[in-house]
Amino acid sequence: MRKKEFIKILFRNKLSVVGLMIILILLFIAIFAPLLAPYPEQAKGEPNLKERLQPPSSKHFFGTDHLGRDILSRVIYGSRTSLLIGFSVVLLAILIGLPLGLIAGYYGGKIDLIIMRITDIFLAFPPLLLALLIATTLGRGLINAILALSISWWPWYTRLVRGMAISIKERPYVEAAKGMGISEWKIIFRHVLPNSISPLIIQATMDIGSAILEAAALSFLGLGVQPPTPDWGLMVSEGKEYFLNYPWYPVFPGLAIFITVMAFNLLGDALREIMDPRLRRKFL
Amino acid sequence: MKLKEYIAYRLMLSILVIFGVVTIVFFISRVIPSDPAALWVGAHPTVEAIEKAREELHLNEPLIKQYYYYLVGLLHGDLGISIRTHNPVAQDLKSAFSATFELILFAEFIAILIGIPLGVYSAVKKDSWLDNLSRVLAISGVSLPTFWFGIVLQLIFFKYLHLLPLAGRVDTITMLEHPLKVITGFYLFDSLVTGNFVVFVDVLKHMILPAITLAMYPIGLITRQVRSMMIEVLQENYIRTAWAYGLPKKRIYFKYALKNAIAPALITIGLSFAYTLIGAFLVELIFNWPGLGRYAAYSILSMDYPAVLGVTIVAATAYVFINLIVDLIQVCLDPRIQL
Numbered sequence: 001m002r003k004k005e006f007i008k009i010l011f012r013n014k015l016s017v018v019g020l021m022i023i024l025i026l027l028f029i030a031i032f033a034p035l036l037a038p039y040p041e042q043a044k045g046e047p048n049l050k051e052r053l054q055p056p057s058s059k060h061f062f063g064t065d066h067l068g069r070d071i072l073s074r075v076i077y078g079s080r081t082s083l084l085i086g087f088s089v090v091l092l093a094i095l096i097g098l099p100l101g102l103i104a105g106y107y108g109g110k111i112d113l114i115i116m117r118i119t120d121i122f123l124a125f126p127p128l129l130l131a132l133l134i135a136t137t138l139g140r141g142l143i144n145a146i147l148a149l150s151i152s153w154w155p156w157y158t159r160l161v162r163g164m165a166i167s168i169k170e171r172p173y174v175e176a177a178k179g180m181g182i183s184e185w186k187i188i189f190r191h192v193l194p195n196s197i198s199p200l201i202i203q204a205t206m207d208i209g210s211a212i213l214e215a216a217a218l219s220f221l222g223l224g225v226q227p228p229t230p231d232w233g234l235m236v237s238e239g240k241e242y243f244l245n246y247p248w249y250p251v252f253p254g255l256a257i258f259i260t261v262m263a264f265n266l267l268g269d270a271l272r273e274i275m276d277p278r279l280r281r282k283f284l
Numbered sequence: 285m286k287l288k289e290y291i292a293y294r295l296m297l298s299i300l301v302i303f304g305v306v307t308i309v310f311f312i313s314r315v316i317p318s319d320p321a322a323l324w325v326g327a328h329p330t331v332e333a334i335e336k337a338r339e340e341l342h343l344n345e346p347l348i349k350q351y352y353y354y355l356v357g358l359l360h361g362d363l364g365i366s367i368r369t370h371n372p373v374a375q376d377l378k379s380a381f382s383a384t385f386e387l388i389l390f391a392e393f394i395a396i397l398i399g400i401p402l403g404v405y406s407a408v409k410k411d412s413w414l415d416n417l418s419r420v421l422a423i424s425g426v427s428l429p430t431f432w433f434g435i436v437l438q439l440i441f442f443k444y445l446h447l448l449p450l451a452g453r454v455d456t457i458t459m460l461e462h463p464l465k466v467i468t469g470f471y472l473f474d475s476l477v478t479g480n481f482v483v484f485v486d487v488l489k490h491m492i493l494p495a496i497t498l499a500m501y502p503i504g505l506i507t508r509q510v511r512s513m514m515i516e517v518l519q520e521n522y523i524r525t526a527w528a529y530g531l532p533k534k535r536i537y538f539k540y541a542l543k544n545a546i547a548p549a550l551i552t553i554g555l556s557f558a559y560t561l562i563g564a565f566l567v568e569l570i571f572n573w574p575g576l577g578r579y580a581a582y583s584i585l586s587m588d589y590p591a592v593l594g595v596t597i598v599a600a601t602a603y604v605f606i607n608l609i610v611d612l613i614q615v616c617l618d619p620r621i622q623l
Contacts (some may be wrong), residue, residue, distance in 0.1 A: 001593045015419070026348040121304035125596075136584045139313050184433055198419070213429060217566055220431050221581055236432050240570070244450075247439050254432030262427035
């Protein structure tokens with residue numbers, strides 16, 4: 001598809017433009033967090049006990065938490081944690097899933113059977129449950145949460161890439177390359193891989209949102225990012241203890257998760273629609 | 285392949301997958317960096333007591349032997365003893381399962397009740413405000429952090445409107461004043477059958493908020509699926525003929541068109557069951573619902589590995605079988621699928 005057409009379709013859909021804008025704004029916020037946050041020290045965890053659980057005011061737009069820290073500053077810094085998790089989980093899952101999918105799809109036979117049966121077992125776990133189990137085993141923390149989510153996520157990419165590899169390896173140009181005696185690894189990396197990349201990108205865009213959502217769930221259960229790191233899921237979890245009397249505490253960080261995940265879903269949907277013309281105007 | 289052979293084949297494959305799941309879960313849970321024996325003994329453990337517990341729990345045996353004992357137990361329906369509650373895990377799970385299942389069923393009921401009509405009307409009034417609203421609702425449904433949405437609903441309906449209870453499955457005092465005879469473990473059903481309407485109303489009130497929280501995701505999925513199928517079906521010739529005959533609108537939409545659009549939606553409904561199962565894990569924690577999710581969360585936090593193992597196996601098995609049933613329904617409904 002030509003670039004012009006791609007951009008035209010992307011911008012025709014107003015909601016996908018909204019999604020793209022939100023993601024760009026989020027990236028901006030995450031990069032310039034130290035300049036944007038009114039109280040950067042509090043965002044990093046420094047307590048301010050004199051101003052515990054203050055309602056939203058001109059001094060603290062989103063109010064303060066149980067340690068008196070400015071919630072707006074922590075939400076701003078939290079965007080860094082969330083985006084870091086979202087991107088790393090998807091990247092790591094692709095790094096595991098992509099080579100396995102290529103090998104299974106290209107070589108077929110026994111190796112395909114073994115890889116796909118292992119994949120099936122991982123896919124048999126309900127989403128989140130395996131990540132929960134691995135996070136419990138590895139212990140709490142940001143890196144372990146990323147690992148846990150990636151380990152539970154890679155099979156989806158293996159399945160996707162395998163399907164692509166199977167259809168691509170039958171194409172004439174691959175046959176021609178084989179006939180010319182080009183090595184199999186070269187064929188995989190020069191021909192099969194580049195042609196499987198676009199469905200992978202769409203899936204990855206949609207998955208960043210889901211990864212952020214699942215990471216927030218892990219943090220909420222106390223298995224993800226640990227205090228005092230600013231993290232939206234953790235803030236909702238801490239805020240849950242106070243929410244009946246101090247409702248602003250969990251509401252703002254939760255809203256941040258919601259808006260971020262929605263932005264990635266809107267963009268992912270638009271990309272899917274562009275790549276698959278049958279879906280245009282039919283789905284979402 | 286004949287249908288019977290196909291079912292047998294799929295069943296065998298599912299059992300193999302579950303066996304794989306059990307194996308993975310077992311070995312992952314054994315690497316947990318904590319001492320189950322110390323947890324088992326409880327506060328103020330002595331060295332002798334810990335050693336005795338190690339022997340009771342077979343922790344001194346090689347890992348592969350422990351795995352063997354676990355598999356043998358599993359075949360007899362024995363999931364081990366919970367370190368936290370000291371009850372057999374199977375017994376703990378049994379009561380938790382009915383609580384979770386009742387909640388999921390109710391949530392799906394709400395999702396179908398809202399999702400199908402909304403999908404039909406969005407298709408009929410394509411590109412109208414209703415259609416746009418349903419689109420926003422669908423994307424919101426899959427983007428909402430359930431644990432947060434639950435809190436927001438509690439704030440609105442408990443704190444500000446004083447309409448619904450905050451959490452729990454039933455009010456303890458109501459239960460004491462009007463004891464419920466438990467038959468199936470589904471409180472709504474049991475109270476209705478035994479004519480205990482006071483408890484019925486109370487259970488219903490407790491269930492509304494967690495069920496709505498849980499239903500958001502399937503509402504989105506079902507609405508969009510029904511909408512996209514209805515758009516296709518409404519362009520068919522037989523619908524045009526029905527219009528030409530001057531049949532009433534409602535009959536055309538809900539009787540003739542929906543009938544053909546509903547099959548793929550049934551699949552979505554089946555799959556969304558599997559999603560709500562996991563959604564329930566978080567929702568139960570927020571609403572203090574005594575189901576599998578709350579049990580799992582507490583077990584994870586206290587490193588109670590037999591319980592974690594049990595709950596994972598039960599949830600994964602339910603997930604595998606829900607997917608299997610959905611696949612089989614699809615095969616039966618759609619003759620184009622080759623076995």
